[in-house]
Amino acid sequence: MKEFASLTDNEMEALADTGGLPAEVADHMIENVVGGYTYPLGIAMNFRINGKDYLVPFALEEPSVVAAASNAAKMARVNGGFTVTNTGPIMIGQIQVINVLKPDTVRAKLLARKGDLLKKANEQDPMLVSLGGGAKDLIVKKLSTLKGPMVIVELIVNTGDAMGANAVNTMAEALTPMVEEITGGRVLLRIISNLADRRLVKATAVFDKETIGGEDVVDGIVYAYAFADADPYRCATHNKGIMNGVVAVGIACGQDIRALEAGAHSYASRSGRYKPLTTWEKNRDGDLVGTLEMPMAVGLVGGAAKTHPTARANIKILGVKTAIELAEVMGAVGLAQNFAALRALASEGIQRGHMKLHSRNVAISAGATGAIVDIVAKKMIEEKKIRFDRAKELVAELSKGKKP
Ligand code: NAD
Numbered sequence: 270m271k272e273f274a275s276l277t278d279n280e281m282e283a284l285a286d287t288g289g290l291p292a293e294v295a296d297h298m299i300e301n302v303v304g305g306y307t308y309p310l311g312i313a314m315n316f317r318i319n320g321k322d323y324l325v326p327f328a329l330e331e332p333s334v335v336a337a338a339s340n341a342a343k344m345a346r347v348n349g350g351f352t353v354t355n356t357g358p359i360m361i362g363q364i365q366v367i368n369v370l371k372p373d374t375v376r377a378k379l380l381a382r383k384g385d386l387l388k389k390a391n392e393q394d395p396m397l398v399s400l401g402g403g404a405k406d407l408i409v410k411k412l413s414t415l416k417g418p419m420v421i422v423e424l425i426v427n428t429g430d431a432m433g434a435n436a437v438n439t440m441a442e443a444l445t446p447m448v449e450e451i452t453g454g455r456v457l458l459r460i461i462s463n464l465a466d467r468r469l470v471k472a473t474a475v476f477d478k479e480t481i482g483g484e485d486v487v488d489g490i491v492y493a494y495a496f497a498d499a500d501p502y503r504c505a506t507h508n509k510g511i512m513n514g515v516v517a518v519g520i521a522c523g524q525d526i527r528a529l530e531a532g533a534h535s536y537a538s539r540s541g542r543y544k545p546l547t548t549w550e551k552n553r554d555g556d557l558v559g560t561l562e563m564p565m566a567v568g569l570v571g572g573a574a575k576t577h578p579t580a581r582a583n584i585k586i587l588g589v590k591t592a593i594e595l596a597e598v599m600g601a602v603g604l605a606q607n608f609a610a611l612r613a614l615a616s617e618g619i620q621r622g623h624m625k626l627h628s629r630n631v632a633i634s635a636g637a638t639g640a641i642v643d644i645v646a647k648k649m650i651e652e653k654k655i656r657f658d659r660a661k662e663l664v665a666e667l668s669k670g671k672k673p
Contacts, residue, residue, distance in 0.1 A: 270303060289579040298576060310521060310579070311335035312586070313514075315342035317350025318601045325602060326583040327517035332626035334513045337609035338602060344481055345474040345608075348556075351601035352473050355593050358402070359467035360566065362424040362437035362460070364444060369420045369454040372411045378451050379409045379422060389447055390424055390440040397436055402429035404440055422448055425467065430592040432525055432568035437461040463531035465564035466539065470600030474608070476557040481612060487557045489615025490608070494549035501543040507607070508537055508546050511561065514606035518599050522587065523573030523580025525566075532564035547607045561604040565596035624655040635660030641667050 271281055287295050287305030296302045313325040313335050327335050345351055369375050379386070383406075390404035397403050406425035411418060422444070426437050441459035448456050478487050497507035512533060519526040537544050547561045569592050573580050589595040632645035635657055645663045649655045 289582075290577055294576060294578075298573065308520060310583070313338040313342065313602070313605075315339050315346055316598070316601060316605070317342070317346050318353055318598055319351070320349075323588065323598055324586050325518060325598060326521035326586050327514070328521040328583075329513070329517035331513065332630060334517060334606065336626060337613070338514050338605045341605035341609040341612075342601075344476055345605065347477045347480045348475045350474065351604060353597035353600050354471050355565075355596055355600075356467060356469045358428045358430070358433065358592055358596075359405075360426050360428050360433045360437050360465055361462040361467065362426060362441040363458065363462050364422040364424070364441050364448055364456055365458040366420040366422065366448060366452050366454040367416070367457055369418060369452060372418050372420050375420050375452045375454065376409045376411060379407070379420070379448070382447075382451055383407045386422075386424075386444055386447060389444055390426075393440050393443045394436055397427075397429055397431070400429050402427040402431075420452065420454065423462075428568070428592075430569045431571045432528065432566050432592070434461045434525070434528070435571065463528050463564075463566070464535040464539075465528075465532045465566040466536055468532075468564050468566050468596075469536075469562055470565045470596050472561045472597070472600035472604045474559050474601075474604060475552065476559065476608065478555045478557065481557060482616060484551075484555050486612060486616055487551050487555060490549050490557055490611045491551055493611045493615045494545060494547070497545040504537070504543050504545055507611075508533065510610035511546050511563070511603040511607045513610075514602040515563075515565075515599050518587075518602050519567065521580065521583040522567070522595060523575070523577045523584075524568070525572060528566050529564075532566055536564050547604060549611070557608075559604055559608055561600055561607065563600065563603065565599055567595045567599065568592045569595060625650055628655045631655055631657055631660045632664070636664045637667075 284304035288307040290305055295305055308328040308330060311327045313327055316323040316325050386407055387404045391398050394403060404424050404426050408423040408425065410421050410423065412421055424437065424440055426433060426440060428436055438459065438461055445456045445459065478484050497504040512530060515529055516526045519529050533546060537546055546563045547559055549557060549559050552558050568574055569584065574584065587598060589598060628646035628649050629642055631649065632642045637645045641664065644667060645660055648663055649659055
């Protein structure tokens with residue numbers, strides 16, 4: 270690899286550094302491991318969720334996200350913080366049946382054997398069942414597809430404190446012989462669905478109009494929401510802002526963030542049109558009411574949440590005791606992040622705050638090191654010129670100045 274990519278010794282050293290993750294653990298987590306990759310870890314402050322205070326760990330590379338979340342949470346505290354509810358840790362496992370001659374008859378036959386199918390599924394995970402989880406229901410749907418009619422069996426599984434993909438996939442695979450025998454068809458795919466629309470969190474907060482800058486700001490945010498609701502180009506960025514927080518907490522706590530992203534965006538499109546995951550409206554007092562509703566498939570057992578020491582420490586900082594509680598915190602974070610972005614966009618614009626915090630990154634990319642980073646950043650903020658070309662000039666001047 271070193272030869273192939275002409276890597277220097279310094280670059281090799283940077284790659285080999287696995288940070289808080291012991292190299293042998295990393296080696297067991299994925300394949301072909303050559304080292305580690307570290308994100309900055311920041312703590313978002315001021316979060317009060319369902320009457321409890323939290324310190325929320327964020328792992329991400331983007332400046333201003335932690336500051337924005339902390340600021341939004343501070344404003345939400347004025348009216349008691351965030352209220353979050355959830356629909357329980359319910360995931361869906363899909364079994365695809367092809368070569369089905371009479372889909373309606375097959376559907377009826379499968380439903381008649383529901384009890385046997387659920388029993389077989391639950392035999393795969395006595396641990397989960399003993400904790401009150403397991404396969405709870407079974408749905409059969411007919412699809413008309415490019416390759417003709419298909420029957421899809423959906424297992425509805427309570428995955429407890431697990432994200433549940435392995436648990437659900439194991440159950441779905443175990444049902445293959447029984448489903449083939451009942452249907453006379455052929456079972457092909459057996460896999461969890463990331464459109465986790467039975468595992469939703471709903472977060473709400475009421476932002477006091479004076480605290481957030483007056484009724485103009487309230488109106489501005491409602492207009493911003495209306496724009497996202499009407500236009501997928503805007504809506505993609507609206508939802509991206511929500512995911513800034515959700516994904517950062519997800520990484521910090523060892524979650525499968527691909528699953529979170531897939532769930533979020535497929536849920537946003539469930540009406541056939543891509544829509545915002547939040548709604549914003551003005552109440553009778555003129556205050557701003559925000560609501561977020563999205564799937565949140567997270568777990569505290571299994572995956573990196575258990576194996577990554579930093580993830581374990583972060584879960585301890587967060588102090589969540591169940592997967593549901595983690596999901597609720599992440600829902601509140603998503604709402605806070607969206608509020609912060611919309612408030613900035615609907616008032617002074619996003620760049621003022623963002624670029625100030627970004628100025629140090631610009632200085633570093635222009636070659637600044639040590640104390641010079643902050644000097645260059647400060648100068649660019651003063652000059653209102655947070656640009657790579659200006660940073661380069663400043664670095665050159667300061668480095669020259671330093672020379673005897
Ligand atoms: P897992 O199999 O490691 O852990 C789940 C198991 O832990 C359960 O089956 C149960 O037997 C046991 N358990 C112990 N205590 C429990 C408790 N309190 N609550 C629930 N279960 C408990 O992990 P998982 O959560 O089934 O799978 C998650 C992993 O699957 C993630 O790493 C994810 O990246 C990966 N994955 C995701 C997808 C996808 O999203 N499409 C597909 C395949 C794999």
